[in-house]
Amino acid sequence: MSGCVEGSGTGEAEQRQVVTPRPRVRRLTILPRFRKNEDGVAAVEFALVAGPFLFLLFAIIEFAMVFFASQVLETATASASRLIMTGQAQTRNFDQAAFKNEICTKASALMNCAGIAVDVRTYTSFGSASASKPVSSGAVNYSGMTYSQGAGGDIVVVRAVYEWPVLMPTFGLTIGDLSNGKRLLMATAAFRNEPF
Numbered sequence: 086m087s088g089c090v091e092g093s094g095t096g097e098a099e100q101r102q103v104v105t106p107r108p109r110v111r112r113l114t115i116l117p118r119f120r121k122n123e124d125g126v127a128a129v130e131f132a133l134v135a136g137p138f139l140f141l142l143f144a145i146i147e148f149a150m151v152f153f154a155s156q157v158l159e160t161a162t163a164s165a166s167r168l169i170m171t172g173q174a175q176t177r178n179f180d181q182a183a184f185k186n187e188i189c190t191k192a193s194a195l196m197n198c199a200g201i202a203v204d205v206r207t208y209t210s211f212g213s214a215s216a217s218k219p220v221s222s223g224a225v226n227y228s229g230m231t232y233s234q235g236a237g238g239d240i241v242v243v244r245a246v247y248e249w250p251v252l253m254p255t256f257g258l259t260i261g262d263l264s265n266g267k268r269l270l271m272a273t274a275a276f277r278n279e280p281f
Contacts (some may be wrong), residue, residue, distance in 0.1 A: 130237050143253050151260060154195045155270045162192035162245040162272035169205065169234045169241055172281030179204070181232035186232055196247050202227055204244040207235035207270045216273045223264030237280040245272045 099171040139212035168174040169185060172185060182205060202225070219226045225261040235241050248267040251259055261268050 088275045104214040106263070130152075140141075141206070147253050147260065149250070150252075151249060151268055154247075155272070157192050157195050158188075158201075158245055158247055158270050159272040161188045162243060163274050164191055165245075166241075166243045166274035166276065169243065170276050170278055170281060172237065174234055175236070175281070179234065184232065184234075185245075189241065196249075200247050202246050204231055204246075205232045205234055206242050207233045208240045208242060211240055211275065214240060214275055216242060216244065218269060218271055218276060219244065219246060220263070220269065225263070225269065235278055237278050239278045241276060241278060 138261060165184060168177075168179070168187060169184070177183075179187075184205065185201055185203045186198075188203065189196075189201055192198075192201065204219060206215075225248065233241075248263060248265070248268045249270050251261040252268055253259075259266060263269055
């Protein structure tokens with residue numbers, strides 16, 4: 086409702102409009118208030134993104150560690166294999182344990198030496214040489230590993246294996262390829278012995 090009020094003192098008629106307040110209508114939903122209120126948005130967004138972000142971060146670290154450990158095992162195997170290729174292992178009467186110890190001294194920073202296993206075989210030709218994984222039914226076949234370093238001119242294949250423990254086997258996205266959930270790291274070196 087509106088009305089006119091006459092002013093006193095100046096002699097002129099002033100018109101003012103008087104407005105009566107409308108009765109407030111209660112909203113039935115609370116959702117529009119949340120739409121306008123932005124307090125705590127950063128915390129909510131972080132909560133939604135934190136889980137997948139941390140999972141992705143740890144997965145990247147896990148893959149990097151597996152790759153790095155694989156390269157360490159590869160380098161240690163190549164270095165130790167050179168002892169067989171040049172005849173130094175034969176003149177020092179290496180056996181499987183001594184050769185494994187040579188690999189272990191170069192890879193012990195990342196791996197437990199007890200978990201490293203070696204397989205050294207001689208072949209008549211490179212075409213008949215096998216560099217396959219020594220795995221049967223999802224487990225490493227340690228009983229089938231031998232040590233035959235050969236003589237001068239022989240073709241030798243050296244395989245070193247290690248079962249790397251997987252730290253983050255979550256959501257079914259594990260990188261483990263063995264039945265026990267671990268990842269098999271394998272390094273191979275194929276060469277012909279020098280004529281020593």
